[in-house]
Amino acid sequence: MSKKIMDCIDAGSDYCPCYLAETGDCIVCSLIRGDKFCNCNWTGTCIYNEYMWNGEKAKNLRGEYICKLINKESLDEYTKILTIKIPQKAYNSRFKDIREPGSYVFIRNIKDNSSFNVPMSVMHVDSSKNTIEIAYRIVGIKTKAIDKIQNNLILTGPFSNAILGIKNIKKLYQGTTLFLVRGISQAPSVLLAQRLIEKNNRIVIGVDNGIVKQIFMKKYLDDKDVAFFHLDYDNYDKSISPILNKIEKLNLIFIGGSNSFKEKMKNIIERYNLDVPILYTNNNKICCGEGICGACIVEDDKGNKIRTCKANTKGGDFVD
Numbered sequence: 092m093s094k095k096i097m098d099c100i101d102a103g104s105d106y107c108p109c110y111l112a113e114t115g116d117c118i119v120c121s122l123i124r125g126d127k128f129c130n131c132n133w134t135g136t137c138i139y140n141e142y143m144w145n146g147e148k149a150k151n152l153r154g155e156y157i158c159k160l161i162n163k164e165s166l167d168e169y170t171k172i173l174t175i176k177i178p179q180k181a182y183n184s185r186f187k188d189i190r191e192p193g194s195y196v197f198i199r200n201i202k203d204n205s206s207f208n209v210p211m212s213v214m215h216v217d218s219s220k221n222t223i224e225i226a227y228r229i230v231g232i233k234t235k236a237i238d239k240i241q242n243n244l245i246l247t248g249p250f251s252n253a254i255l256g257i258k259n260i261k262k263l264y265q266g267t268t269l270f271l272v273r274g275i276s277q278a279p280s281v282l283l284a285q286r287l288i289e290k291n292n293r294i295v296i297g298v299d300n301g302i303v304k305q306i307f308m309k310k311y312l313d314d315k316d317v318a319f320f321h322l323d324y325d326n327y328d329k330s331i332s333p334i335l336n337k338i339e340k341l342n343l344i345f346i347g348g349s350n351s352f353k354e355k356m357k358n359i360i361e362r363y364n365l366d367v368p369i370l371y372t373n374n375n376k377i378c379c380g381e382g383i384c385g386a387c388i389v390e391d392d393k394g395n396k397i398r399t400c401k402a403n404t405k406g407g408d409f410v411d
């Protein structure tokens with residue numbers, strides 16, 4: 092069985108090879124899928140070799156950890172920020188990549204079963220205290236249940252594909268990145284902005300607060316590296332065009348928001364014929380994060396089924 096060559100966010104990680112290798116469905120390795128020849132795009136680790144050395148078995152799935160809720164801040168009735176302490180031993184052994192942009196975890200109340208697991212982006216990490224912060228908006232059953240967490244919670248993770256196209260940031264230094272963000276998508280924006288700043292990039296961030304009503308991401312970023320501007324919901328074009336005309340050395344655009352917001356932003360940007368990668372928040376439904384349940388599958392224009400909890404493409408879009 093031959094398949095389009097895909098990049099996998101977990102390739103070469105502590106969680107590779109995963110269960111998809113055991114079933115012959117690895118999204119990267121053609122040999123594991125039963126082809127006679129290797130046609131992977133080598134990322135430094137031979138998944139086939141790893142699989143053989145591991146006795147043709149998958150490595151362990153992500154673990155579940157009992158974590159302590161140490162702070163809860165209410166931004167408004169429906170928007171909260173949680174500070175969660177991860178046990179030291181687990182943090183040291185399993186959470187070394189938690190500051191990578193696009194990190195997310197599943198959380199649920201300790202009283203609930205795994206059906207209540209809800210994917211939440213990691214917004215901020217304090218490695219000296221093993222704490223992470225997440226921002227959530229109460230929208231339905233699972234997030235209402237999260238709002239009832241008092242002391243302890245179950246956290247599963249860490250996972251990595253909350254931002255599609257994230258591998259594009261590897262070579263970006265000393266340029267300017269444009270963020271176009273709406274509402275709660277400020278949460279995944281923070282780790283991405285922090286990483287780009289570490290690489291001496293300047294960030295220009297257009298925010299439409301949406302129903303969240305405030306720019307809570309500001310607190311985590313230093314003013315000297317970041318310029319904010321208001322994205323006017325009634326006239327996005329008028330807000331963005333003068334900024335795009337002014338930016339020098341634009342190297343990347345990040346769009347964080349719903350699919351309809353993403354489409355509106357894409358329509359505006361496309362008119363400028365910019366040759367820069369565009370990254371997006373992963374807005375698909377993610378239930379296991381391990382490539383197994385199939386909830387996150389989208390089909391590309393050729394009908395290939397793509398597991399968006401695992402797959403990462405050069406740009407952030409799967410259907411190019």
Ligand SMILES: Cc1cc2nc3c(=O)[nH]c(=O)nc-3n(C[C@H](O)[C@H](O)[C@H](O)COP(=O)(O)OP(=O)(O)OC[C@H]3O[C@@H](n4cnc5c(N)ncnc54)[C@H](O)[C@@H]3O)c2cc1C
Nearest residue numbers: 210211212226227228230231232233234253278375376377
């Ligand atoms: C990688 C990732 C990171 C996310 N990060 C954040 C975050 O930082 N802050 C935040 O507030 N929200 C975040 N979300 C969205 C959050 O997971 C959903 O709002 C939540 O699952 C809704 O569940 P519910 O039962 O409260 O609402 P429901 O009533 O079940 O659904 C409300 C909406 O959320 C969508 N949704 C339901 N379940 C899921 C799911 N498992 N995955 C994705 N969407 C779902 C539904 O399609 C619907 O549009 C993230 C989602 C993903 C996939």
Ligand code: FES
Nearest residue numbers: 382383384385400
């Ligand atoms: S979320 Fe289960 S397969 Fe992707």
